[in-house]
Amino acid sequence: MFRSSFHKMILAALLILIGAAHGQCQEWKTKWDRVLADAKKEGKVSVAGPPGTAYRDVMRGFEKKYPEIALEFQSFTPSNFTARFSKERQAGQYLWDIYVTGPTGFDISAKKAGELDPIRPLFVLPEVLDEKAWFGGFDKAFLDSEKKYIFAFQAQITPQVLINREFVSEKELNSIKGLLDPKWKGKIAINDPRVDGAGNGRIALWAGQLGEEFVRNLLKQDLTLTRDDRQLADWLARGKFPIAIGVNDTDIAELQKLGVGAKVEPLGGKLAEAWRLSTGWGAARLVNKAPHVNAATVYVNWLLSKEGQAAWASTVSRPSRRVDVPRVAGMSPEAGVDYFDIDREERVPLRDKAQEISKSVLR
Amino acid sequence: MSAVQSHSFSLQGFVYWLVLGIVLFAVLYPAGVIIFSSFETPGEKLVSGFGLQAWKIAFADPAILSAIWNTLTITLARQAIALPIAILLAWVIARTDVPGATTLEFLFWLGYFLPPLPVTMGWILLLDPDYGVLNRWLTQLPFVTKAPFNIYSFWGIVWAHLTTSTIAVEVMLLTPAFRNMDATLEEASLVSGAGVVRTITRIVVPLLTPIVGVVLLLGIVHSLQAFELELVLGFPFRFYVFSTQIHWLLNQQPPQFAAATALGSTILFLMVPLIALQRRTVARRSFATVGGRYKGHKLSLGNWRWPVSVVLLAIALLITLIPLLFLTLASFMARFGYFSVAKPWTAVHWSRVIEDSVFLDSLKNTLVLAGATALVSVVLFTLIAYIVIRTNFAGRAALDLVSWLPSTLPGIILGLGLLSVFLGTPFLRPLYGSMFLLIVATVISSMTLGVQVIKGALTQLAVELEEAARVAGGSSWNSFRDIVLPLITPTLLLVGTLSFIAAARNVSTVALISTSRTRPLSLLQLDFLVESRYESAAVIGIIVVALTAGVALVSRLLGLRTGIER
Known part of the structure; x- marks a missing residue:
């Protein structure tokens, strides 16, 4: 008797569930x-x-x-x-x-x-x-x-900085913070961070993670600006500027397919300040x-x-x-990793700040 | 410049007023909207008020002063070099018996048709201080210790401009005017002992003041608006010019349209005194060089014929064939400039473009747009120029001045003005999104160049020719059709060709007002450029050059059968 009632209850519950699911599906x-x-x-x-x-x-x-x-x-x-x-x-x-x-x-x-x-x-x-x-x-x-x-x-993970290892060895530079070393003055090119885009996003991320002081000092490293993605990728691959910030990954990938810039790689390993979600x-x-x-x-x-x-x-x-x-x-992106997403609305002030700093330093 | 007609309430008068009305509406209305909008104060929702905020933003940037200085110096350098060279080249082509003059002239036309960006990439490939091929070769010489050339410099930018378009277009514009010169004047000068240089500077140039002045003014306007080369070559060494500042304001988020408009309008205000000066100079005396006793034979260069021809050919090659080679290489290279990769050559860019789902429609749209622009331009600009030069019509000064305005407005700013006009005028609104709007935009964009060139040609024709026709019983229309038109046909064909190429290449104005149905090839090219696929963009460049060269060839064949010398 008990067993039979239990079966009926289970059956009823199943029917209700199926009905609900079907209802939702119908909806x-x-x-x-x-x-x-x-x-x-x-x-x-x-x-x-x-x-x-x-x-x-x-x-x-x-x-x-x-x-x-x-x-x-x-x-x-x-x-x-x-x-x-x-x-x-x-x-x-x-x-x-x-x-x-x-x-x-x-x-x-x-x-x-x-x-x-x-x-x-x-x-x-x-x-x-x-x-x-x-x-x-x-x-x-x-x-x-x-x-x-x-x-x-x-959702794309994109490196903050690409470096051409043909010209700069791992020993010489292996971290983002290392970019402040005076010996890299004049060796870094960047996608113009004073306007919305790849350069500004990167500077904003560092302003949030490494602080404004870091960003100001980096921008004082005699950076060469461009608004042309292709030009930036060419410079990096040819080693004209062995360090580049805000390079379009597709441009580099195209070059690497041709065997050019084979030693171009992200700088900073898996450090949080080395990657952003875009x-x-x-x-x-x-x-x-x-x-x-x-x-x-x-x-x-x-x-x-x-x-x-x-x-x-x-x-x-x-x-x-x-x-x-x-x-x-x-x-x-890798599952479980909490990437810094500079594109969220709450990060707009950070992007604005990055632009403001860039405008004031890069006259 | 005496007038041969006075306006009356006749059909002629009606036509004059109609032309004035169309031009005022098509040019002054958008220009007025543009200037007005520079005083708008942007708010959260559209416009919140009016004031000088945009002007303050535009001129508050500390970089603006150096940008203005850079613009002025680069303009001066370009024109100081290009104009004398162009005058000399045009004179040799048009006034002497140099061998291959027609082919040489066409080579300069071709040079002007080439798209500037792939050509600039070619110059970077040769003249980059670090990896430039020419620099590398030269540094292998024993006495050269460092790269002698740097394309990323003031003179690098000037060089790129001179070789991409500046000299070519000035030769194009000046040659027909030189051709219309009476040879007796030069002969008299030479017979009286003046040398070639003195004859050119003391006789030829003063006689051609109107067209030389126009070419100089147009050169200045184009220099003020020059943008692509400065962005690619100037940015790396932080060399900003006026137009890159406008681009900068448009790329802010949100874009600073009002401030960009304020800067754009400044060019207009700067040019007004120069335009007035040019008008005054031209109005002072007659510059007619084609009269009833016109003698058009060419000066003999004697033993210098072939050496001069070789020099001219070398310049034409530098301006045309080398850039054309860059363009062709770019379209067939896996990546332009990388010769040492495993497979440097490919046809993939051609197949990508030709197989693109919108290619055929875009090609058709370009043919319609450029063809219609060329036709409308020739008719409208001839009417404008004729009214200004040959009549006493009350509105002719206004017509002349207004025809200058479009060239002083950056393309995107003009596009914004036209957007406002077509969207804000109820009877025009149904045309929004149609090809008609694009044609209007490209005709307006070509107006200054077209009108001024035709004006220059008309100024050279003595009024006596038409008077003679009228004395013989012909009407105004008959004298225009039978006397003026055949004489200025080569100029009209030149204007048609220039309007065709300008419309086919126009991006900045057209990008704002086209739709998916009216998209021309230039916007497909823009798509490739945005994706950094410069090689595919070069393919479109070649297609546009081929189309224009076809039109130009037909024009020239027709032109050579008409005109003064025939």
Whole structure:
């Protein structure tokens, strides 16, 4: 008797669980079907994205999967998009749905001005909302303090400094702090840290970790500036400047494939001040008064899905924050390591400080 | 410069007013918006008020003073070297019997078509003080102890400018004007015992004051706006110029548009007195060199024909063939400048560009954009120039002055102004995002150069030619069509070609107003540049050069069959 009741209870519990799961499944499925149907009626989605052919090519996957929704994708540099967006808004034109780019000052000003809507409610697919699918968890992918506006789907570890060992031995220099040695004066090149970008991010990280004094002293090492990624990589590989801060890893990788700069490597081993976590151009936000919200929902769910992120990682050659897509050698973050993420909104003051110091020292 | 017509309420008068209206609207409106927006105070939401804050930001940077000084010195150096050389080259090509003059002239055209960035990379490859190939060769000589050249220097920047475009474009602009000169004047000078140099400085240049003045002014404006080379070559030794300061303000986060606009407007204010001076100089007397008794035969160089030709060829090679070689090498190298790698040569960049999903659409858009710009430019600029030079129309001075404005505005600032105009004017708003807007933008961008060159050609034509036609019973239109037009056709074809290349290469203005449907090749090139794929960008550069060279060849073939000498 007791045994039979117990079995019944177990069965009932299982049925309830299955029912709940099915209900949940039904819930997202129903919502998804509705959104998809409405998106097809809207017929198109307008996406502003980063410049570069690879970013455009990634988006082709969406067009293939959802041929009924036309993707109007346009590349912009951050300043060009800000200019265009602001002029359109002044004229009462609301033309964009999603803006994919790296974290920029646009995020702060647009959020303050109410020009961004939360992107979080757009996430429908369970695979997108899956806590375990994202490096450090789902919430950690949001760069804004409210955790709802700017979703960073790219997470790349990038070295702060690259050094050409053909010209500087391990014995001579093996730590970030060693850069302050006067003998490196005039030997270091940097991506201009006075504007937003790779150089500024690195200086900001050190301002946070090693203090302002370190940063000031480093900037006084007669640094050579450039705003040209390619030039910086060439200088490093050829040894014109054997130490470089803010080099684009892809440029160096391309050179190394050709057998040039084979001895270029990160400086500082696994020290915390030697690496940063970078979003690159991979963060999405929903512009307010978006004209095609349903199509934008379908687009965002595709982009953040395993399929979309695998396409991103393979086409752009940058690692996804998703942990269930193929890793990008040397760039994907290691599980369990707490990297310094300079792209978060709470670190904006640090970035501003870094710019201020850089401007005052590097006249 | 007497006028041959007075305006009346006729069809002609209507056309004049219409042209004035179009130009004022298309140029003054965006320029006004730009100047106005430099007084806007940015707030959290769009604009919070008006004041001088942007101007203070623009000029508060301590680097601005040295940037202004650097801009002035580099402008002076460029023009001081380029203009005399260009005058001499143009004179030799147009006024003497030097062998291969036509080919030599075309080589200079070709030099101007080449994109500056890959060419600059080529010069870096040769003249870098540490790994420059030429420096390395020279340091192997017994008496050379250190690298003699440094591309990252003031003179390095001047050299790169001279060899990429400055001399080439000045030769291009001056040669047709020289061709329109009456040979009797030079002959008289030479017969009276003045040498070649004296003849050029005392007879030729004064006679060509209008066009030489225009070329100099345009050179100054372009020097003030020069940007790419200064960024690549000047940044490493912290050499900032006016335009890099504008770029700097635009790259702040958030971008300092108002401050950048303030700096951009400064060029406009700086140029106004120079433009006024040029206008005054030209207005003082007649510069007509083509009259009823025009004699166009060329001076004989005698035994100097071939040596002069060789010198000219050497300069043309330096300006054209060496850069073209850089460009071609760049497009076929795994990575430009790395000759010692295992597989230095590849066709992958060509296949990457040609197989790019947007390549064909971009090519089509470029052909439409550049072709339409060339056509509209030739018609509109001819009308403007004709009204300014040949009529008593009340608004002609305004028309002349306004036609100078576009060149004084940096491309991105002009783009911002046009954005405001098309978005802020209800009847234009439906055109936002269309090819029409892009054509308007590129026509405006080409306006100064085009109008001034045609004005220069018209100034050289004596009014008596048209008067004779009218005395013989022809209408104004007939005299224009039958007398003026054939004589200035080579100039119009030159203007069309220049407008074509300017539109095909335009990035800064077009980037702000194009859409995914109207994107031209220049923006595809920008995509490659952002990805540091300079080799693929060089492929697009070659395609644009090929397109333009095709247009230029047709222009020249047509031009050589028309004009004064025919």
